[in-house]
Amino acid sequence: MRNENTSNTQNPLNHLSIRHLDLFLVTIYSPFKSLIKGGTLKHNAFELERWQSVHEHHVELNLTESGVNPLLVSELLDLAGQEQNFLNQTHLEYSPAHGSDELREKIAALYPDTSEASVVVTTGGAEANYSASMHLMEPGVPVAVMLPNYMQVPGIVENFGARTLPFYLVRKDGWQPDLNQLKDCLDKGAKLILVTNPNNPTGSILTENSVSEILNLAEQYGAWILADEVYRGAELSGPETPSFWGKTERVIVTNSMSKAYGMPGLRLGWTLSSSEYVESIWSRKDYTTITPNPLSDALACLALDAETRPKVLRRTKNILNNNFEILRSWLDSQNDRFSYLPPGAGAMCYARYNTPINSIAFAEFVRTEKSLLIAPGDHFGVDGYLRLGYGIPADRLEMALGRLKEAFDDVDGRIQAGHPD
């Protein structure tokens, strides 16, 4: 869609697409004027990421991570059978803008019948989601979002000025989506459906039936699907979660090295879709990150090598399974304080707690009193839960859980004594 309603054809900005949002909002589209405060666009913070980035390096223990303990570079080089000086040969240059050919080929090989022409390498799953959202959103058109969820895309949509319409994962159904709610969102005009599969924060995996019903509804209403699949490959057991890629023409898939591969510091992700989308993402990157970091590109090539990848994923699964046993036995020993469903994937468990306190207030108490960071359910769109990340080294996990028990005991004690403050 072009910016056709400007009359001044001399204006050099006229060739810009309507999706060049900032200019569009500021100069033309008056219904969005309410979003512009003091000369800048409305900007609601991404609460979870703010909470983590402000505090995670200033607490003794951190249970907010949803991935496994990250690898050392030397561990990756060992798993890949490479010399420890491997990176010495890497030029610190601008690497190819949408990722090296080698890396895009390796990513394409993870999906059936896919060539590297469908792949754009991004700075983490975060840039992949951001670019995909900017490509897919339309002014005034609502977006159907699965909740609870990692709130990046919902936040982007709302900052853009569009409405999000929730459809919920239902705990008694094994955290499967309420498809009537999804249909309702589509009836209300949603043209984009956000699915996060495996899900963050529940760690649940969509059943075959849920996937096919989502696809049927998307097809019926001509809606796009944005499938955030960063936890694929981080299943505790069973096969890798099938991708939405290739299941409909109107799909954009995002993924990254951060969770299943345990390499969030690479800041390396990717997105897949049609050639038109690849072009659009690439042109957006020209304004933001320009190219991937060549060191990250080189290390991701190593990790996604057909022989090395299974070793990296096995390391992840070992950590997940060993540590979940620690978390499970701790949760079960807490006298009905928690109810939870074991996660299917990811180093996170979304536990409902029965202490009558708001999740953000409790997380703040735990941070200040116990120097322990936890992720409150409110940051995923549902209060009364905590997302407990269990991917850290086992001894630290045990220590953190001990402090969490103390914090709950303190708060329960105060409430019973009539001092909820």
Ligand SMILES: Cc1ncc(COP(=O)(O)O)c(C=O)c1O
């Ligand atoms: C569902 C989901 N998508 C995307 C991201 C961002 O991933 P990355 O670290 O690769 O940018 C996260 C991070 O927690 C996530 O949970």
